[in-house]
Amino acid sequence: MSDPRLSLLFALADDELILGHRLSEWTGWVPYIEEDLALSSIAQDEIAHARMLLDILSVIDGRVPDALALGRAPGEYRNAVLCELPNTDFAFTLARHWLYDNADDVRLRALQGSSFKELREAVAIFLLEERYHLEHADAWFHRLADGPVDARHRFADALGAAIGEAVALFEPIENEGALVSDGVMPRSSEDLLGEWLGRIGGMLDEAGFDQVLGARREPSTGEMVPTSTGEMEAKEAGDVLEPPDVKRIDGRWVHTDEFRGSGGRRGKHSDHFEPLWSEMTALYRAHPGARW
Amino acid sequence: MVKTVTEDTVREALRAVMDPEIPTCSITDLGVVHDVRITSEKIEIDLLPTFAGCPALDVIREDVEAAIRKLTSDADLRVRFVNDPPWTTDRISVGGREALGAYGITPPVLLGIGRKEARTCPYCGSEQTIEESAFGPTPCRTVHYCSSCRNPFEGFKTKTASPPQDAAAS
Numbered sequence: 001m002s003d004p005r006l007s008l009l010f011a012l013a014d015d016e017l018i019l020g021h022r023l024s025e026w027t028g029w030v031p032y033i034e035e036d037l038a039l040s041s042i043a044q045d046e047i048a049h050a051r052m053l054l055d056i057l058s059v060i061d062g063r064v065p066d067a068l069a070l071g072r073a074p075g076e077y078r079n080a081v082l083c084e085l086p087n088t089d090f091a092f093t094l095a096r097h098w099l100y101d102n103a104d105d106v107r108l109r110a111l112q113g114s115s116f117k118e119l120r121e122a123v124a125i126f127l128l129e130e131r132y133h134l135e136h137a138d139a140w141f142h143r144l145a146d147g148p149v150d151a152r153h154r155f156a157d158a159l160g161a162a163i164g165e166a167v168a169l170f171e172p173i174e175n176e177g178a179l180v181s182d183g184v185m186p187r188s189s190e191d192l193l194g195e196w197l198g199r200i201g202g203m204l205d206e207a208g209f210d211q212v213l214g215a216r217r218e219p220s221t222g223e224m225v226p227t228s229t230g231e232m233e234a235k236e237a238g239d240v241l242e243p244p245d246v247k248r249i250d251g252r253w254v255h256t257d258e259f260r261g262s263g264g265r266r267g268k269h270s271d272h273f274e275p276l277w278s279e280m281t282a283l284y285r286a287h288p289g290a291r292w
Numbered sequence: 293m294v295k296t297v298t299e300d301t302v303r304e305a306l307r308a309v310m311d312p313e314i315p316t317c318s319i320t321d322l323g324v325v326h327d328v329r330i331t332s333e334k335i336e337i338d339l340l341p342t343f344a345g346c347p348a349l350d351v352i353r354e355d356v357e358a359a360i361r362k363l364t365s366d367a368d369l370r371v372r373f374v375n376d377p378p379w380t381t382d383r384i385s386v387g388g389r390e391a392l393g394a395y396g397i398t399p400p401v402l403l404g405i406g407r408k409e410a411r412t413c414p415y416c417g418s419e420q421t422i423e424e425s426a427f428g429p430t431p432c433r434t435v436h437y438c439s440s441c442r443n444p445f446e447g448f449k450t451k452t453a454s455p456p457q458d459a460a461a462s
Binding site: 049 | 378379424435
């Protein structure tokens with residue numbers, strides 16, 4: 001059996017790499033210059049953090065960091081599906097940013113106590129830099145929540161669209177039992193999910209956005225496609241995580257269900273992943289080993 | 293090992309290596325030089341990366357190697373970046389803070405003391421300034437605005453384990 005630390009490192013590195021790649025798509029297109037610099041800087045930080053994690057991974061795995069970042073098949077990436085979803089619009093980008101950076105803060109703080117020295121050292125550096133991402137995301141949360149009605153509605157809709165896959169950021173890591181018992185992960189994903197729900201639930205409640213977590217969503221039935229006889233029928237729903245159950249119990253938001261099926265942590269990605277992967281790795285695949 | 297190379301001569305050479313993006317400030321004053329070890333077999337230099345996403349890191353390493361090669365061309369030289377301890381802006385020397393100012397970048401808040409907005413305007417010296425954005429043209433810079441002389445200016449991003457409090461919390 002492979003080193004269980006690999007699955008944790010791939011999950012952390014791929015979240016940062018894929019979200020960094022998505023955010024970089026905003027460069028040059030953000031409505032104003034300060035925000036263009038902000039999203040581009042955050043993208044640069046995330047990709048740099050992925051590189052630091054891949055440097056650590058490289059020592060265990062044997063492949064060089066570039067090969068790990070760009071030379072894997074799509075099914076080998078372990079990022080949460082949230083990170084690969086298209087930017088869609090500014091509201092969705094900021095909703096994902098807020099959900100992700102609060103989740104990242106929760107897990108990084110826990111990993112400060114990891115028994116894995118190289119990871120612990122990297123995490124100390126990440127926290128010093130991620131602080132600015134979190135401040136930025138929280139500032140936008142308050143600005144949009146307090147903003148004009150249209151901004152508020154669009155942000156609430158975007159949070160609702162992102163929340164299911166955001167919960168799946170905490171889908172258990174492969175071999176998590178071994179990681180927790182070795183102290184590599186001082187706390188389980190489920191434990192971290194509870195803390196994150198408490199944190200964002202409090203902010204959502206305060207902003208009057210409690211419908212984001214409370215809304216019941218119907219499980220996906222799949223897209224309607226024509227059959228050979230011309231009739232329309234529902235395509236089989238993909239093997240992706242359904243929005244997990246989150247309930248308010250004694251005033252606190254808790255995750256009450258198991259994660260069903262499998263998601264990004266098992267290499268099961270949405271249809272949005274392959275186009276992203278194809279673009280991100282195009283140069284590497286055309287010229288393996290190319291250097292700047 | 294060439295006899296003339298000592299830790300002192302290596303550190304002296306490192307004091308002349310400037311940050312590629314802030315040419316008034318040496319990497320020594322920035323606190324990037326963590327450790328210098330010299331044995332009969334090799335010279336080892338440990339550097340600390342300022343910001344993980346800084347594209348100048350490779351250039352800094354190459355500049356350090358070139359500076360040491362001027363002292364000794366045949367030594368076994370190992371220059372590497374290490375992650376422990378994490379680099380923070382509290383490592384920037386007094387001279388380094390002055391050098392940043394001389395380049396028009398206001399120095400970071402020290403040891404997390406004081407509000408993050410409290411930067412002195414490099415043009416008019418006013419302290420009536422606000423932080424416009426934590427994200428500037430490079431990962432290590434912030435963007436500020438002076439309410440007195442109405443000029444925008446850049447600051448070095450504060451990176452410290454004891455973060456400055458914002459106005460609401462202080």
